[in-house]
Amino acid sequence: MARRKQIYEGKAKILFEGPEPGTLIQYFKDDATAFNNQKRAVLEGKGVLNNRISEFIMLGLERIGVPTHFIRRLNMREQLIRHVEIIPLEVVVRNVAAGSIAKRLGLEEGSALPRSVIEFYYKNDALGDPMVAEEHITAFNWASPQEIDDMMALALRINDFLAGLFAGVGIRLVDFKVEFGRQYEGDMVRLVVADEISPDSCRLWDMESGDIMDKDRFRKDLGGVTEAYREVARRLGVLRDVEGQGARGPVLVTDNEK
Template sequence: MSRRKQIYEGKAKILYEGPEPGTLVQYFKDDATAFNAQKKATLDGKGVLNNRISEFIMLRLMEIGIPTHFIRRLNMREQLIKKVEIVPLEVICRNVAAGTMSVRLGIEEGEKLPRSIVEFCLKRDDLGDPLVAEEHVYAFGWATQGEMDEIIAMTLRINDYLQGMFAGIGIRLVDFKIEFGRLAHPDGLGDHMIILADEISPDSCRLWDMETNKKLDKDRFRRDLGEVTEAYTEVATRLGILKPNPSTANISVISSND
């Protein structure tokens, strides 16, 4: 990795220059952060799990026609992805009240929402990623109305698919956060495409067991519940990415298909 040109380092991933024009290599770190990086830790194996889970979900979304930046998984920690211009918004889709929504609106955590709600936050760590309205997006030129129409429609379609997929393995999709990017057309003609350009993993979703409400996501780290990688491993196992291994929580079995 030291010989490659690093393009960007975030809280959970590093982006390197890709082997071909228009590509990047996305490396999943074991770092865990919460509360705008005020809380930090290293969780052995988390990056490996997120790489595999995100690969699994991206491939399923592509099968139903969702355009994504994912090209292929390279190894246990890396993916080859398309280089895009990131839309400076975090897009949050909520099905159940939890986290900041419960605090902001005084809704008891766990209450099912009347309908799925899509929210937007400006990608500015220095400002704490503030919640913004669509009017802000248009006024400040962060995205056009056409782009936002695509983003909202795609987010709701992703939500519908993921709710069904997770319900099939006994997990409730409470909410999730994603990002989108602009991809230039290969021929250089016409407008760019809006595509999904983020990971989807227990780092970016709230996932609760449907029977017990056990948290199987990053809230285990945020709230000091412990067994974070064990929860991520359980998600991967239920999805069929890992084989059940009752004797150990060791995730080295992930390398069996590499």
């Protein structure tokens, strides 16, 4: 990757120029951050797992007609993606009271919400990614009213897909964050899912034990972060079991083994 021009580096990923116009290469780092980058660590293998989990989910979304920026996985840590104009919003869909909504509204952690709730957050690290209303979004021209409607509709479709996907492997989808970008095709513009969808951006609880299987393990100093991500990948069929060989790190399923 040294011969590729770096376009952007975030907390968990690096973007490089792609091999063709309109493409980028997204590299998944092992870095973990929390509390607006105040807590940081390097967790060996996390980037590999997130790369494969996000690939699996993005392909699933494409199959149900939800457009994404994903083109194909290149290797253990890299994906080829479409170059899109990122909308500066994080769209959060909540099914269960956890994290900030439980604190803000005095809800019991783990209680089911009356219905799925969508929240918008302005992507700005210096401000701590504050929650914003639709009025803010349109007033500051971050997105149009039609784009807001489209993002909400797509977010609910993604929620239905993810909830069913994870429930099928014994995992409760508590909430998740998704980002969108504008893909320009001549005079046409369409919204596509961007960034990643992985245990870094979802709250996932084991349905039987209630064990946390996501980034909250890092936030709450519970340990076993990579092991939890590996278990999510294993249940989704991204990794295969290795018996009695003392294998270190994830063992990836090849395309022929899926």
